[in-house]
Amino acid sequence: MSAGPLAGIRVLEVGHILAGPYATMMLADLGAEVTKIEPPGGDLSRQVSDAYFASLNRGKRSVRLDLTAPDGQARLGEMAADAHALLVNLKPSAIHRFGLTYEALRRHNERLVCVALTGFGLHAGDHPAFDYVVQAATGVAALTGDPSGPPTLPGYSSADNSAGLTAALGLLAQIVSGRGGQVEVSLRDVMLSQLNYRASAFLNEGAEPRRLPFGAHSYYVPAQLFPTADGHLALFITHDGFWKAFCAETGVQGFATMAERVARREEVLAVVTDVLATDTAARWEARLRPLGIPAAAVRTLPEALLAAPDVIVKAGEYRLVGSPIRVAGYEPRYGPPPRLGEHGDPASTPPVA
The missing domain is CATH 3.30.1540.10 (formyl-coa transferase, domain 3)
Structure with missing residues (x-):
C-alpha cells in the first residue's frame, strides 16, 4: 500500500468540539500528521464522552500548551515554524488574543497556512455560533420540517460538519498554491452557500422559499x-x-x-x-x-450501519465510521485518539524556581 496522499503534511489544530477537529481528522485519515494543541484542561469534547472525542480525533497527536503563558507562546512559535498549516476553531477574540493568525505567526514561517474557522467571520465579533444557532440564523431551520409545524433541525450537526469539510478544502487549496497566508471559513457563509439553488431562486426570481x-x-x-404499508x-x-x-x-x-x-x-x-x-x-x-x-x-442509523459494515473501522479500542474518501492503493491507518498531552505536556511541567 502507498503512503497517504497527504503524507509529510504537518497540520496543527487549536479548537474544541466538532467543526475544526472534524476538518483535521479528515486530513489525518489521508495521511497528514495532525497535532492537537490543547489547553491545560483539554478539548471540551473530552468532557462529553470518550466515544464522542474518538469520533473526531482518531489518529492525531496531542500536545498540551497554555497559550496564555509566555512559555506556551514560545512553543507555539516553534511548532508553527515546522508546520504546513494551522487550523483554529475558536471565537475571533481568542484567535487574535492567542496570536493564532498568519500576521502573528508569519515571522516563524512565511509559508504557514492559517485557517480561521469561526461562526460569522474572523472580524465579525464573538456572537454565539453553535451549530443549531447558525442553522436558525441562515434559514436552514425555517426550510426544514412540515409546513404546518414548527421549524426543525436535522438530527446531527450539519453546520459544523459542513464547515469542517470546507475548512479542510480551503487549507489544502492554500497549501497547493505554495504560499502562506490567512484563510477564513465561517459557519454562516458555508450554510448560505449550501442553500445554493434556494438562494438563487430568491435572488434572481424573487421566489420565496417554502417548506413542503x-x-x-x-x-x-x-x-x-x-x-407506505410499512415505513x-x-x-x-x-x-x-x-x-x-x-x-x-x-x-x-x-x-x-x-x-x-x-x-x-x-x-x-x-x-x-x-x-x-x-x-x-x-x-x-x-x-x-x-x-x-x-x-x-427510511432506515434508522443502527439499521444503516448494519447495512454498510464496510464503512466501520477500528481506531484503537473504538469502532468508528471511516473516511468517506477512498484513494486507490491507499488504506488509512486509523490510530486511536490521543491521550491529553500524550505527545508533549509542557502545561503540566512545574516552573523552574
Missing part, C-alpha cells in the same frame, strides 16, 4: 418521503426516464413530463401516495432500485 410536506423538493415531482420511502424522480420506469412498475399512468408533474403536483402526489400504500417501504426499495429508480426505505 414530507421534505418535498422544490423543483422535482415526485421527490420526497412517502408513507416510509424516499422517492426521487428527477427526470422523465425515471418516471417512465416507475410507471411501468406501478401501473401509474399520465403526467409524462416533469413540467406537467410540477404543474399538477398535488394530483401526482395523490396518485403516487395511493400506489405506494399497497406495499412496504422495504419491498418498494427492492422492486424499484433494480430498475435504476432512486428509492430507499
